[in-house]
Amino acid sequence: MNKIWLVTQREYLTRVTNKTFILTTLLAPLGILVFMAAVVLVMSTGSDKAKIINVYDPSGLLQNEFKSRDNLTFKFSNESMDAQKTLYKEKKINGILELPPLTDSLAKSYVYKYHSDDQLAMDENFAIESAIGKKIRDFKLKKLNIDAKTLENLDTDVQAEPETILEDKKISSITTIVSSALGGIVGYAMFFIILFYGMQVMRSVMEEKINRIIEVLISSLKPFELMMGKVLGVGLVGLTQIGIWLILMPIIYFIGAALFGINTEAMPNPVNDMNPEVALTFQSKASQIFLELRSMNWWFILPLTLFYFLAGYFAYSALFAAIGSAVGEDINDANSLTFPIMMPLIFSIYIGFSAVNAPDSSLAVWSSMIPLLSSIVMPVRLPFDPPWWQIGISVVSLIIFTIFLVWLAARIYRVGILMYGKKATFKELSKWIFYKD
């Protein structure tokens, strides 16, 4: 036990003190923040030069109403086009918006002209178009004698309200959406974390074999102790990294917000562009999501998710260790051997995605109880409140199978690390399991 701990310590410390690890751990959240800031910046600075645009609207389509935007100032002017073009030549204005009269009140399309040698930015164009469109809509309503209120009454917001029959459980239309999102994110994260750190274990095994330090090591401790120490050490590194990210993300976000003055109000907020009623339902939906998230049984979901992560990580990384031991000097040899391990992993992420849509489909239910698949599929289903007996079977079978896999991997590992020369085939690997010590 003491020696496992020594190996764990070494694996952990050499990794955690590694410059690359420190940089990626610290910079990844910062990178995401910088990326987000850049996106916000790009989105919010459509055009940086202030522009004055004259609006020539002889028919009074816009009724002298056109809100100026950040850098765009609109001025209504009924001077002749020629006079306005002179203004443009004198560089007093940046362009002229010419709005021809609307001849047909039921016209399906409307063309306006923008006179300038420079083009408008996309968001500027979009703003002008939607403003004109709205005005034309009002104009048409008036012409057709339709009351705006009447029109709104035509739209109906359709929602499902799920009601349980036997179980006493509160669910709302939003429950499914929140559970799906949560399940999807967790499943995806599990997939990447297990794959990433499993590969690290494999590389670590290969390093010791290629270095030839392995013979010195296993004359001091049992191969099983070495393998377990390695799996534990790398696993702790993973938990450390995820932990640091979970803490750093919000901190960096708030620091960034304070430093660069990124405030959430200025971000492109879909609510701002919506009409008030829609915005209201949107906001109520948002608060519903928060309520939904708060009402989730986190005391049940979190520990179980952690369990599935740990069990999945142990099972897969032990297999990766076994593969690492069977590879010769060439890292490329690893690819063909890792394929069979990647298969259940990739398979389970796809099942996970389908489980997001249909958490109670027989595919989802069965694969959430089959070890190797369950470590990804079950966490996806957890927010949907699967029945206890399924969780029970899943947990017990995963524990038993993980112990079996670790044992199996250790049998292969102890032989593989001492084998040099060409890479082993699966037939040989299966023989190694039955070798005597």
Place this chain on the structure above:
Amino acid sequence: MNNEKPMNVLSLQNVVKTYANHRAVNDVSFDVKKGTIFGLLGPNGAGKTSLIRIITTITAADSGQVYLNGQPLNRLHPNDIGYMPEERGLYKKMKVGEQLLYLAQLKGLSSKDAKVKLRHWLEKFEILNWWDKKISDLSKGMSQKVQFIATVVHDPSLIILDEPFSGLDPINANLIKDEIFQLKEKGASILFSTHRMEQVEEICEDIVLINHGKILLYGGVANIKNEFKEHKFSVKYEGSLPESLNFGGYEIVSNQANELIFKGQSGQTSIQLLKNLLDSNVNIMSFNEILPSLNEIFIKKVETSNE
């Protein structure tokens, strides 16, 4: 066989190890006396590494017994063995100090003890200032020294060195050789595996020669050489030899550059030969028995066993 009093640090009895379909170790028995340097010899693929892996508990024997200091091998014994494999290896990216500390702790030393002992060894090799250097920054000879320290830092009673001088320049080879002798003086026993015979003759007291997993030869170096001697003598002389010479049963093998080589029969003594030479007024400058080199014995033995 050796029935003397001194206790054996290592004792193998009828050890057998079979891999898939070949017998790597076939009924091998030998003893390594305490405080001696013992040579484990054999051509490539003879089963030396298989034997060493059994002794270091990396693998287990299929049958037979291995005793370390009189006890059957157990889980604690690796801490009492130091092993330097032929294929050396260290973590390239780790610092010398960290690495040695780790390997010493794996051998059961506490971190505190390990630091004290490592300091002593690094000072002895005058490399204390390497503590914070990475292995990848060291030359081959330098990392070899680090590897040697890792092998002996925990004061093992049995030190197993597999080709310890390979890749070393003469100066570093001498340094390691001196260390081996000093460790022996302090009571450690050394199992020295090699196929460089001149080193064996220089260093080892006892040897075992194996081929195809079987023992071909086993015993003290001096005894073995005696056993294989061909009763040859070399006589260096000055001046000329008399016309007729009678050497009582000895025949002249060669007579070149004032050196006569005689060959006799087993059981004959050199007394009569020397007497006859003196009687014939040969001006003798030197008189030696010619013993076969271990190299010759090795080749002869291995070749006959391969036939």
